[in-house]
Amino acid sequence: MCLGIPGRIVSTTPGLDLGQVEVAGVVREINLALLDGPFVPGEYILIHSGFALERMTPERAADALAFFGGE
Template identity: 45%
Template sequence: MCLAIPARIVEIDAATDIAQVSLGGVRKEVSLALVNDARVGDYVLIHVGYALNKLSEEEAEKTLALIREMGLLEEEATHNAATPGGEA
């Protein structure tokens, strides 16, 4: 079984089509080769180093809340202090 998880794009290197995403306070590099119109602040579903598609902030937050409820993802330390669509 495969699992894709939402993460927010915090930085994009347009030359390499690689994005830095943030998930639970951890940053990870992912390829944007499969997503044409991704921008900083967008949420994308990630799986094995690739962003598969974009999703709304509302859907991403619902999914992340469920994952947190299961105890599979720790709350970001800055989550409550973050501005909408941005890092604190």
């Protein structure tokens, strides 16, 4: 029942799969292992079930967030 939702990278630690990602205003630990790094703070990713599945442009992320009633 969960939809993929955009998240914004807050911080990552080299060598660790988990990154701090802002999702709908809440910072969560998201697993970035399925994508190639490095990740830049502010970059958008598509998240599903706790995993980043693809990178998103800011424009695409904004469109998706609008659907969720976000930014």
